[in-house]
Amino acid sequence: MSPMKQFYDLVVIGAGPAGSAAAIHGVAAGHDVLLLESGELGRDKTCGDGLTPRAIHELAKLGLAHTLTSHYANHGLKLHGYGGSVTAPWPDSAYGRVGSAMPRTRFDELLARTAAERGATLMTSATAHSPVVTDGRLTEFTVEERQIRAKWVIVADGVRSTFGKALGRKWHQGEVYGIAARSYVDSPRSTEPWMHSHVELRDAAGTLQPGYGWVFPLGDGRLNLGCGALSTTARPAKLNTKKLLTHYTDTLREEWGLGQPQAVASALLPMGGAVSNVAGENWLIIGDAAAGVNPLNGEGIDYGLEMADLAVNLLGSGDDLRSAWPALLREQYGEAFLLARTAARLLTYPKFLPAVGPLALRGPVGAALMPAAARLMANLVTDEDRDLMARLWRTGGHAVSLARRGSPLWS
Incomplete structure (x- = not known):
């Protein structure tokens, strides 16, 4: 690991999938990058470890897809319950038809070490704290009793987001x-x-x-x-x-x-973008810290990898990050997340699942319906898809976004 300087173009706080991907993209964009991880590499995190084709698609941009799929590849989902089972292969899509899985202890270390190999300065057991913010600008923060300054800061410090909280990030637990x-x-x-x-x-x-x-x-x-x-x-x-x-x-x-x-x-x-205060003049929050998790399946790695790419591309655009980053997140994910949050909220009603579950997983209805549901659960609907299910999903998302306009969504 290289010695830590006092100023960097870009500091990324958190070396999980989103943070390490941001560091890799940052180096590729020509930035001098510092990647900070509060613990040691390879520490365990609560996660399902599944990688959908959407995640593999993002890993391909980083040159790492083959590393994952040569280790293990999967073909889709099998859904079980209420006396029935449905097999739902990954559909043909822009993301491809191959998924994978790898324990986070190995996956996170792979991405962090790749960032270091590509040119980022990686510091482990290095907790960022005590941010100083003036008029929305993060002017400095402390790491190992040293004050660090950066032109930009990307916060990717996970579900608890300790550094994000210090910057004013708020999680709205009234949502699912x-x-x-x-x-x-x-x-x-x-x-x-x-x-x-x-x-x-x-x-x-x-x-x-x-x-x-x-x-x-x-x-x-x-x-x-x-x-x-x-x-x-x-x-x-x-x-x-x-x-x-x-x-x-x-x-x-x-x-x-x-x-x-x-x-x-x-x-x-x-989940579902139910956080606010996710950006300042020169900082923004991504990944799990930004509630980039689908409420229908708990999947967040694919969104974290995508947000990393989006965030780095936004740096230097001249746009005010305070408004541009929340607006970009809402544009990319807002309608789908609001619809998923609404559907997930139904699952919290005790009588909903017993009424719908048997219909969805048994007989011809289940065979027709659940592959489409699996496609939604795996986040595999794109803006380019023109089939009936994709159109219905987008229409539903638009309707729900109008009906729930006041709901917290990266506000």
């Missing part, structure tokens, strides 16, 4: 957010090329929960096995996610030949 628990489990089926989701998620007492369970093969002898539920302040999910995960694991043990769960972890997930 996720609570999740995840483990790693040995299984002889770890190379199976399908991601599995169980949308009928019940606790040990048989009570239906407003969320889903997942089994994501990793190709290395292990599965990422987890479960998540949706919650709001008005209808909080009153459950212990680790206990729910234990029960969920027990229900799958024989089918998957499961070993004992390891590295069990849990987290809260801001």
Whole structure:
């Protein structure tokens, strides 16, 4: 690692997928980049580890797609519940038809080391704190008792976003957010090329929960096995996610030949852009810190990688980041996120899933409907798509955005 200077063109705070991708794009754009990580590389984070074709598409821009897909590749989703199962291969799209998965301990380190190899200065165990902001401009902050200044700062410090909070970032928990628990489990089926989701998620007492369970093969002898539920302040999910995960694991043990769960972890997930104060005169917030997570599936890596590219391209544009960054996020993701937030909110009503679930996953209706739903869950609808489902999704998003105009959305 190179010595840390006192001034950089661009400082990126957080070396997760979004932050490291921003550093890589920043170096490619000719910036002198400092990438800061508060812990050591390879530390564990609560995540499903799945990489959709949309994420692989972004990794291709970084020259890393083959590294992921040569390690392990998957072909789509298998959805289970209410007495039915539906297989939904990744559809033909601009993103391609190949997904993957890699534990975050390895994935994050791969991206951070790539940023360093490309020319970024990488500092680990280096916590940024004590930002000094004058008239919206971040003039300096402290790292290891040294004052650091930068022309631009990209904040990508994860779901808690400690540095973002110090800059005024606010999370609106009245909107849908996720609570999740995840483990790693040995299984002889770890190379199976399908991601599995169980949308009928019940606790040990048989009570239906407003969320889903997942089994994501990793190709290395292990599965990422987890479960998540949706919650709001008005209808909080009153459950212990680790206990729910234990029960969920027990229900799958024989089918998957499961070993004992390891590295069990849990987290809260801001979702759907439900944060405000995400930019200042020379700084902006991306990734999980900006609630760049789809409420329908908890996926955020693809959005984080995309936001990194968008953010670096915006630097030096001459636009006022205070208004330009929130506006760009709303333009790119606003309607889809508001629609997903509205749909996810329905799942928090106790009577909704029992009424809709059996219809969606059994018989001819499920066979026709769920592949389309899987496409939405995997964030694979693009502006260029002109099929009926894509048009309906965009129309619904436009209608919801008008109806919920006052909802917090990167405001």
